[in-house]
Amino acid sequence: MASKITSGFFAQDTLKVARELLGVEMAYGDCRGVIVETEAYCGDPASHAVTRPNTGVLLRETFGCIYIYSIYGIHRCLNFTSDESGPGAVLIRALEPLRGIESMMARRGTERLRNLTSGPAKLVQALAVDPALHGQEIGRSIRLRRLWEVKEKDVAWGPRIGISKAQELPWRFWVKGNKHVSV
DNA sequence: TGGCCGATATGCT
DNA sequence: GCATATCGGCCAA
Numbered sequence: 148m149a150s151k152i153t154s155g156f157f158a159q160d161t162l163k164v165a166r167e168l169l170g171v172e173m174a175y176g177d178c179r180g181v182i183v184e185t186e187a188y189c190g191d192p193a194s195h196a197v198t199r200p201n202t203g204v205l206l207r208e209t210f211g212c213i214y215i216y217s218i219y220g221i222h223r224c225l226n227f228t229s230d231e232s233g234p235g236a237v238l239i240r241a242l243e244p245l246r247g248i249e250s251m252m253a254r255r256g257t258e259r260l261r262n263l264t265s266g267p268a269k270l271v272q273a274l275a276v277d278p279a280l281h282g283q284e285i286g287r288s289i290r291l292r293r294l295w296e297v298k299e300k301d302v303a304w305g306p307r308i309g310i311s312k313a314q315e316l317p318w319r320f321w322v323k324g325n326k327h328v329s330v
Numbered sequence: 331t332g333g334c335c336g337a338t339a340t341g342c343t
Numbered sequence: 344g345c346a347t348a349t350c351g352g353c354c355a356a
Binding site: 186188193194195198216218219220221222224226238240266267268269307308309310311 | 335336337338339
Binding site: 198199200201202216217218219220221222 | 347348349350351352
């Protein structure tokens with residue numbers, strides 16, 4: 148039986164949270180998908196804890212909460228805050244769709260399964276994540292439970308995508324070979 | 331109050 | 344591979 152993940156899980160180190168979120172099912176509204184790609188943001192120069200000192204307060208002062216930001220005007224991305232002892236958040240970059248695929252296709256305007264949730268802004272649009280969830284504790288609207296046990300040998304990692312600072316840090320994690328990983 | 335930048339996605343060449 | 348839409352957040356003035 149799959150085990151529920153609550154906000155307390157996010158108290159631990161951000162890199163560990165990012166790694167451990169792989170294989171976790173996310174349920175929201177009429178949709179479900181498994182997390183297959185994440186990125187960790189700590190107190191590094193690319194983190195909103197640094198680049199957005201006002202709104203980034205959530206990264207410093209909470210864990211286990213939803214952090215939603217907008218980028219390039221038209222996109223929104225979903226994070227979960229982490230690390231009870233410092234700034235941290237994990238960006239959810241890709242899901243493998245499980246349920247509500249018809250709804251996702253309608254909202255994304257495509258029939259192509261591979262293009263539904265293979266990117267941070269794509270999955271927010273596919274699941275119609277409400278921006279008003281910003282700051283809310285995990286487990287209320289967005290529910291998580293471990294669905295897959297992802298072995299060490301099935302985890303890949305590398306540099307984070309789309310950033311101009313701290314590009315050398317290999318803080319992006321994904322499920323090796325999964326067809327729904329971005330890029 | 332204005333200007334710059336960005337954890338993206340898409341469409342065109 | 345490259346241009347670009349489009350706007351919130353931030354800071355300088």
